[in-house]
Amino acid sequence: MQTATIQTAAPLLEVSDFSLHRGAAAVLDRVGLTLRPGETLGLIGESGAGKSTLAMAVIGLLREPEVGLSGSLRFHGEELTGLAEARYRKLRGNRIGLIFQDATAALNPCYTVGAQIAEPLRRHLGLSKWDARERAVELMTSVGIPEPRLRLNAYPHELSGGMQQRVMIAIALACNPELLLADEPTSALDVTIQAQIMELILERVRALNSSAIFVLHDLALGAQVCDRIAVMYAGQIVEEGPSAEVLARPLHPYTRGLKSCVVELGSEDLQPIPGQVPPLNAMPEGCRFAPRCPKAQDVCRRERPAPETRDGRQVACWFID
Ligand SMILES: Nc1ncnc2c1ncn2[C@@H]1O[C@H](COP(=O)(O)OP(=O)(O)OP(=O)(O)O)[C@@H](O)[C@H]1O
Numbered sequence: 314m315q316t317a318t319i320q321t322a323a324p325l326l327e328v329s330d331f332s333l334h335r336g337a338a339a340v341l342d343r344v345g346l347t348l349r350p351g352e353t354l355g356l357i358g359e360s361g362a363g364k365s366t367l368a369m370a371v372i373g374l375l376r377e378p379e380v381g382l383s384g385s386l387r388f389h390g391e392e393l394t395g396l397a398e399a400r401y402r403k404l405r406g407n408r409i410g411l412i413f414q415d416a417t418a419a420l421n422p423c424y425t426v427g428a429q430i431a432e433p434l435r436r437h438l439g440l441s442k443w444d445a446r447e448r449a450v451e452l453m454t455s456v457g458i459p460e461p462r463l464r465l466n467a468y469p470h471e472l473s474g475g476m477q478q479r480v481m482i483a484i485a486l487a488c489n490p491e492l493l494l495a496d497e498p499t500s501a502l503d504v505t506i507q508a509q510i511m512e513l514i515l516e517r518v519r520a521l522n523s524s525a526i527f528v529l530h531d532l533a534l535g536a537q538v539c540d541r542i543a544v545m546y547a548g549q550i551v552e553e554g555p556s557a558e559v560l561a562r563p564l565h566p567y568t569r570g571l572k573s574c575v576v577e578l579g580s581e582d583l584q585p586i587p588g589q590v591p592p593l594n595a596m597p598e599g600c601r602f603a604p605r606c607p608k609a610q611d612v613c614r615r616e617r618p619a620p621e622t623r624d625g626r627q628v629a630c631w632f633i634d
Pocket residue numbers: 335340358359360361362363364365366367593
Protein backbone atom coordinates (compact mmCIF):
# COMPACT_ATOMS: atom_id res chain seq x y z
CA MET A 314 0.00 0.00 0.00
CA GLN A 315 1.20 3.56 -0.75
CA THR A 316 2.67 5.36 2.28
CA ALA A 317 0.32 8.35 1.83
CA THR A 318 -2.73 6.06 1.80
CA ILE A 319 -1.51 4.27 4.93
CA GLN A 320 -1.05 7.52 6.83
CA THR A 321 -4.64 8.66 6.25
CA ALA A 322 -6.37 5.29 6.80
CA ALA A 323 -8.20 4.69 10.10
CA PRO A 324 -6.02 2.71 12.54
CA LEU A 325 -6.36 -1.05 12.51
CA LEU A 326 -4.77 -1.44 15.93
CA GLU A 327 -4.49 1.32 18.51
CA VAL A 328 -2.62 0.69 21.73
CA SER A 329 -2.92 3.60 24.15
CA ASP A 330 -1.45 4.06 27.57
CA PHE A 331 -1.51 0.28 27.91
CA SER A 332 0.03 -1.33 30.99
CA LEU A 333 0.19 -4.99 31.99
CA HIS A 334 1.04 -6.01 35.55
CA ARG A 335 2.16 -9.38 36.86
CA GLY A 336 1.55 -8.90 40.56
CA ALA A 337 3.08 -5.54 41.42
CA ALA A 338 5.47 -5.52 38.45
CA ALA A 339 4.59 -3.48 35.36
CA VAL A 340 5.78 -5.76 32.56
CA LEU A 341 4.35 -3.24 30.09
CA ASP A 342 4.33 0.38 31.17
CA ARG A 343 2.01 2.85 29.39
CA VAL A 344 2.68 1.55 25.89
CA GLY A 345 1.31 3.47 22.90
CA LEU A 346 1.27 2.32 19.25
CA THR A 347 -0.79 2.77 16.11
CA LEU A 348 -0.85 0.33 13.22
CA ARG A 349 -2.72 1.19 10.04
CA PRO A 350 -4.11 -1.19 7.39
CA GLY A 351 -1.38 -2.60 5.15
CA GLU A 352 1.41 -1.45 7.47
CA THR A 353 4.19 -3.64 8.90
CA LEU A 354 5.70 -2.82 12.27
CA GLY A 355 8.84 -4.28 13.83
CA LEU A 356 8.74 -4.52 17.62
CA ILE A 357 12.42 -4.56 18.52
CA GLY A 358 14.23 -5.00 21.81
CA GLU A 359 16.39 -7.22 23.98
CA SER A 360 15.15 -10.38 25.61
CA GLY A 361 12.70 -9.56 28.41
CA ALA A 362 11.68 -6.17 26.95
CA GLY A 363 8.03 -7.26 26.88
CA LYS A 364 7.59 -7.76 23.13
CA SER A 365 5.95 -11.18 23.34
CA THR A 366 3.86 -10.03 26.29
CA LEU A 367 2.42 -7.22 24.18
CA ALA A 368 1.67 -9.60 21.29
CA MET A 369 0.02 -12.09 23.67
CA ALA A 370 -2.10 -9.33 25.22
CA VAL A 371 -3.27 -8.15 21.78
CA ILE A 372 -4.39 -11.65 20.86
CA GLY A 373 -6.12 -12.12 24.22
CA LEU A 374 -3.86 -14.88 25.55
CA LEU A 375 -2.87 -12.75 28.55
CA ARG A 376 -6.00 -11.55 30.26
CA GLU A 377 -7.43 -10.63 33.62
CA PRO A 378 -7.39 -11.97 36.26
CA GLU A 379 -4.12 -13.78 35.34
CA VAL A 380 -2.53 -10.36 34.75
CA GLY A 381 -3.64 -6.78 35.53
CA LEU A 382 -4.53 -4.63 32.52
CA SER A 383 -5.08 -0.89 32.18
CA GLY A 384 -5.30 1.51 29.27
CA SER A 385 -6.68 0.50 25.92
CA LEU A 386 -6.14 -1.95 23.04
CA ARG A 387 -8.45 -1.28 20.11
CA PHE A 388 -8.82 -3.39 17.00
CA HIS A 389 -10.90 -1.62 14.33
CA GLY A 390 -12.14 0.62 17.11
CA GLU A 391 -13.35 -2.33 19.25
CA GLU A 392 -11.91 -2.41 22.77
CA LEU A 393 -10.06 -5.68 23.36
CA THR A 394 -9.31 -5.39 27.08
CA GLY A 395 -12.16 -7.11 28.87
CA LEU A 396 -13.56 -8.61 25.65
CA ALA A 397 -15.54 -11.81 26.24
CA GLU A 398 -13.61 -14.99 25.37
CA ALA A 399 -16.35 -16.03 22.91
CA ARG A 400 -15.78 -12.81 20.95
CA TYR A 401 -12.00 -13.24 21.09
CA ARG A 402 -12.38 -16.70 19.59
CA LYS A 403 -14.02 -15.08 16.57
CA LEU A 404 -11.01 -12.80 16.09
CA ARG A 405 -8.15 -15.18 16.88
CA GLY A 406 -7.07 -17.30 13.90
CA ASN A 407 -9.62 -15.46 11.79
CA ARG A 408 -9.09 -11.69 11.69
CA ILE A 409 -5.88 -11.84 13.74
CA GLY A 410 -3.34 -14.54 12.86
CA LEU A 411 -0.41 -15.60 14.99
CA ILE A 412 2.94 -17.17 14.13
CA PHE A 413 4.97 -18.37 17.12
CA GLN A 414 8.73 -18.79 17.12
CA ASP A 415 8.70 -22.53 17.66
CA ALA A 416 6.45 -24.45 15.30
CA THR A 417 7.27 -27.78 16.97
CA ALA A 418 5.73 -26.50 20.19
CA ALA A 419 2.84 -24.67 18.52
CA LEU A 420 1.58 -27.46 16.23
CA ASN A 421 -0.44 -30.28 17.76
CA PRO A 422 1.58 -33.51 17.42
CA CYS A 423 -1.58 -35.66 17.41
CA TYR A 424 -3.21 -34.20 14.30
CA THR A 425 -2.09 -34.23 10.68
CA VAL A 426 -0.97 -30.91 9.24
CA GLY A 427 -3.89 -31.07 6.80
CA ALA A 428 -6.36 -31.27 9.68
CA GLN A 429 -4.65 -28.37 11.46
CA ILE A 430 -4.76 -26.12 8.38
CA ALA A 431 -8.37 -27.09 7.68
CA GLU A 432 -9.54 -26.38 11.25
CA PRO A 433 -9.73 -22.55 11.05
CA LEU A 434 -11.24 -22.78 7.57
CA ARG A 435 -14.06 -24.95 8.88
CA ARG A 436 -14.52 -23.12 12.15
CA HIS A 437 -14.35 -19.50 10.95
CA LEU A 438 -15.30 -19.68 7.29
CA GLY A 439 -17.72 -22.61 7.58
CA LEU A 440 -16.13 -24.56 4.72
CA SER A 441 -17.17 -28.16 4.20
CA LYS A 442 -14.65 -30.90 4.94
CA TRP A 443 -13.94 -31.35 1.23
CA ASP A 444 -13.60 -27.59 0.49
CA ALA A 445 -11.38 -27.07 3.54
CA ARG A 446 -9.11 -29.87 2.33
CA GLU A 447 -8.86 -28.37 -1.15
CA ARG A 448 -8.18 -24.92 0.31
CA ALA A 449 -5.52 -26.44 2.60
CA VAL A 450 -3.78 -27.82 -0.50
CA GLU A 451 -3.83 -24.33 -2.06
CA LEU A 452 -2.48 -22.78 1.14
CA MET A 453 0.30 -25.36 1.38
CA THR A 454 1.24 -24.60 -2.22
CA SER A 455 1.25 -20.85 -1.49
CA VAL A 456 3.76 -21.32 1.34
CA GLY A 457 6.03 -23.50 -0.78
CA ILE A 458 5.32 -26.98 0.62
CA PRO A 459 6.15 -29.48 -2.13
CA GLU A 460 3.67 -32.29 -2.90
CA PRO A 461 0.98 -30.79 -0.69
CA ARG A 462 -1.58 -33.54 -1.29
CA LEU A 463 0.85 -36.09 0.05
CA ARG A 464 1.87 -33.92 3.00
CA LEU A 465 -1.74 -33.24 4.06
CA ASN A 466 -1.62 -36.56 5.87
CA ALA A 467 1.77 -36.01 7.50
CA TYR A 468 2.11 -35.44 11.24
CA PRO A 469 4.25 -32.46 12.32
CA HIS A 470 7.18 -34.66 13.43
CA GLU A 471 7.43 -36.04 9.90
CA LEU A 472 8.35 -32.58 8.56
CA SER A 473 11.54 -30.54 8.91
CA GLY A 474 11.58 -27.42 11.12
CA GLY A 475 11.37 -25.17 8.05
CA MET A 476 8.39 -27.12 6.68
CA GLN A 477 6.65 -26.98 10.07
CA GLN A 478 7.12 -23.22 10.11
CA ARG A 479 5.57 -23.04 6.62
CA VAL A 480 2.59 -25.03 7.95
CA MET A 481 2.19 -22.54 10.78
CA ILE A 482 2.29 -19.65 8.29
CA ALA A 483 -0.41 -21.40 6.25
CA ILE A 484 -2.57 -21.78 9.39
CA ALA A 485 -1.99 -18.17 10.49
CA LEU A 486 -2.94 -16.80 7.07
CA ALA A 487 -5.70 -19.33 6.24
CA CYS A 488 -8.56 -16.91 6.89
CA ASN A 489 -6.85 -13.87 5.32
CA PRO A 490 -6.38 -12.06 8.64
CA GLU A 491 -6.25 -8.27 8.67
CA LEU A 492 -3.52 -8.45 11.29
CA LEU A 493 -0.69 -10.95 11.61
CA LEU A 494 1.39 -11.17 14.77
CA ALA A 495 4.69 -12.92 14.08
CA ASP A 496 6.70 -13.56 17.25
CA GLU A 497 10.35 -14.22 16.31
CA PRO A 498 9.07 -16.27 13.36
CA THR A 499 12.48 -17.50 12.23
CA SER A 500 14.60 -17.66 15.37
CA ALA A 501 14.10 -21.42 15.88
CA LEU A 502 15.22 -22.17 12.31
CA ASP A 503 18.59 -22.78 10.68
CA VAL A 504 20.26 -19.55 9.60
CA THR A 505 20.25 -20.81 6.02
CA ILE A 506 16.45 -20.78 5.75
CA GLN A 507 15.65 -17.82 8.04
CA ALA A 508 15.73 -15.29 5.18
CA GLN A 509 13.56 -17.52 2.97
CA ILE A 510 10.88 -17.85 5.63
CA MET A 511 10.90 -14.13 6.47
CA GLU A 512 10.60 -13.34 2.75
CA LEU A 513 7.72 -15.81 2.45
CA ILE A 514 5.79 -14.24 5.33
CA LEU A 515 6.29 -10.74 3.88
CA GLU A 516 5.25 -11.88 0.43
CA ARG A 517 2.03 -13.45 1.81
CA VAL A 518 1.27 -10.42 4.01
CA ARG A 519 1.65 -8.11 1.00
CA ALA A 520 -0.43 -10.42 -1.22
CA LEU A 521 -3.28 -10.29 1.32
CA ASN A 522 -2.76 -6.57 1.99
CA SER A 523 -2.69 -7.45 5.70
CA SER A 524 -0.91 -5.56 8.47
CA ALA A 525 1.73 -7.29 10.52
CA ILE A 526 3.67 -6.89 13.72
CA PHE A 527 7.02 -8.69 13.73
CA VAL A 528 8.56 -9.29 17.15
CA LEU A 529 12.32 -9.25 16.59
CA HIS A 530 15.61 -8.86 18.43
CA ASP A 531 17.44 -7.47 15.46
CA LEU A 532 17.15 -3.76 14.68
CA ALA A 533 18.74 -4.07 11.22
CA LEU A 534 16.44 -6.94 10.20
CA GLY A 535 13.41 -5.01 11.51
CA ALA A 536 14.41 -1.95 9.51
CA GLN A 537 14.91 -4.07 6.42
CA VAL A 538 11.55 -5.84 6.49
CA CYS A 539 9.13 -3.41 8.21
CA ASP A 540 7.65 -0.01 7.33
CA ARG A 541 7.92 1.19 10.92
CA ILE A 542 9.88 0.23 13.99
CA ALA A 543 9.00 0.47 17.67
CA VAL A 544 11.95 0.01 20.01
CA MET A 545 11.05 -1.44 23.42
CA TYR A 546 13.13 -1.31 26.54
CA ALA A 547 12.05 -2.85 29.86
CA GLY A 548 8.34 -2.69 29.06
CA GLN A 549 8.34 0.82 27.58
CA ILE A 550 8.43 2.00 23.97
CA VAL A 551 11.35 4.40 23.78
CA GLU A 552 11.24 5.26 20.07
CA GLU A 553 8.82 4.61 17.23
CA GLY A 554 8.92 5.77 13.62
CA PRO A 555 9.63 4.98 9.96
CA SER A 556 12.24 2.20 9.75
CA ALA A 557 14.74 3.84 7.45
CA GLU A 558 14.85 7.01 9.54
CA VAL A 559 15.07 5.25 12.90
CA LEU A 560 17.96 3.13 11.64
CA ALA A 561 19.76 5.98 9.85
CA ARG A 562 19.41 8.49 12.69
CA PRO A 563 18.22 6.98 15.95
CA LEU A 564 17.15 9.65 18.43
CA HIS A 565 16.89 7.66 21.67
CA PRO A 566 20.16 6.69 23.40
CA TYR A 567 18.94 3.08 23.69
CA THR A 568 18.20 2.84 19.94
CA ARG A 569 21.67 4.29 19.32
CA GLY A 570 23.16 1.63 21.58
CA LEU A 571 21.29 -1.11 19.71
CA LYS A 572 22.47 0.31 16.39
CA SER A 573 26.09 0.45 17.45
CA CYS A 574 25.87 -3.22 18.49
CA VAL A 575 24.55 -4.08 15.01
CA VAL A 576 26.70 -1.86 12.84
CA GLU A 577 29.93 -2.56 14.61
CA LEU A 578 29.37 -6.29 15.04
CA GLY A 579 32.58 -8.15 14.22
CA SER A 580 34.70 -5.03 14.16
CA GLU A 581 37.05 -3.92 16.89
CA ASP A 582 34.77 -0.97 17.62
CA LEU A 583 31.92 -3.13 18.95
CA GLN A 584 30.21 -1.03 21.61
CA PRO A 585 27.94 -3.16 23.76
CA ILE A 586 25.44 -1.28 25.93
CA PRO A 587 26.94 -1.30 29.43
CA GLY A 588 24.95 -2.81 32.33
CA GLN A 589 21.85 -4.98 32.27
CA VAL A 590 18.07 -4.63 32.01
CA PRO A 591 16.80 -4.05 35.58
CA PRO A 592 14.75 -6.89 37.09
CA LEU A 593 10.98 -6.45 36.99
CA ASN A 594 10.71 -6.09 40.76
CA ALA A 595 13.31 -3.30 40.86
CA MET A 596 12.43 -1.03 37.95
CA PRO A 597 13.73 2.55 38.30
CA GLU A 598 11.14 5.23 39.07
CA GLY A 599 11.85 7.48 36.09
CA CYS A 600 13.22 6.45 32.71
CA ARG A 601 13.87 2.70 32.87
CA PHE A 602 16.98 3.11 30.69
CA ALA A 603 18.53 5.78 32.95
CA PRO A 604 20.89 3.41 34.87
CA ARG A 605 22.54 2.41 31.56
CA CYS A 606 22.26 5.71 29.73
CA PRO A 607 25.35 7.82 29.01
CA LYS A 608 23.20 10.98 28.95
CA ALA A 609 21.20 10.41 32.14
CA GLN A 610 20.68 13.35 34.52
CA ASP A 611 18.72 13.65 37.78
CA VAL A 612 15.41 14.29 36.00
CA CYS A 613 15.77 10.97 34.11
CA ARG A 614 16.09 9.06 37.39
CA ARG A 615 13.16 10.96 38.91
CA GLU A 616 10.52 11.18 36.18
CA ARG A 617 9.55 9.05 33.23
CA PRO A 618 9.74 11.09 29.99
CA ALA A 619 6.48 11.14 28.02
CA PRO A 620 6.77 10.27 24.31
CA GLU A 621 7.36 13.41 22.24
CA THR A 622 6.86 13.86 18.51
CA ARG A 623 10.15 14.67 16.79
CA ASP A 624 10.92 14.45 13.05
CA GLY A 625 7.82 12.32 12.42
CA ARG A 626 8.47 9.86 15.23
CA GLN A 627 7.75 9.36 18.89
CA VAL A 628 10.69 9.48 21.26
CA ALA A 629 10.58 9.15 25.06
CA CYS A 630 13.70 10.90 26.32
CA TRP A 631 14.36 14.07 28.32
CA PHE A 632 17.39 14.93 26.20
CA ILE A 633 16.62 14.38 22.51
CA ASP A 634 19.32 16.10 20.41
N1 LIG B 1 4.76 -16.46 32.67
C1 LIG B 1 5.51 -15.48 33.20
N2 LIG B 1 5.53 -15.27 34.54
C2 LIG B 1 6.25 -14.27 35.08
N3 LIG B 1 6.98 -13.40 34.37
C3 LIG B 1 6.99 -13.55 33.03
C4 LIG B 1 6.26 -14.59 32.37
N4 LIG B 1 6.46 -14.47 31.03
C5 LIG B 1 7.28 -13.41 30.87
N5 LIG B 1 7.59 -12.86 32.07
C6 LIG B 1 8.47 -11.69 32.29
O1 LIG B 1 7.92 -10.59 31.56
C7 LIG B 1 8.96 -9.80 30.99
C8 LIG B 1 8.73 -9.66 29.52
O2 LIG B 1 8.89 -10.92 28.90
P1 LIG B 1 8.63 -11.13 27.33
O3 LIG B 1 8.74 -12.59 27.06
O4 LIG B 1 7.40 -10.44 26.92
O5 LIG B 1 9.89 -10.36 26.71
P2 LIG B 1 10.41 -10.42 25.21
O6 LIG B 1 10.84 -9.03 24.89
O7 LIG B 1 9.41 -11.01 24.30
O8 LIG B 1 11.66 -11.36 25.36
P3 LIG B 1 12.14 -12.57 24.41
O9 LIG B 1 12.70 -11.89 23.21
O10 LIG B 1 13.18 -13.28 25.22
O11 LIG B 1 10.95 -13.42 24.12
C9 LIG B 1 10.28 -10.51 31.35
O12 LIG B 1 10.83 -9.86 32.47
C10 LIG B 1 9.85 -11.90 31.69
O13 LIG B 1 10.73 -12.48 32.63
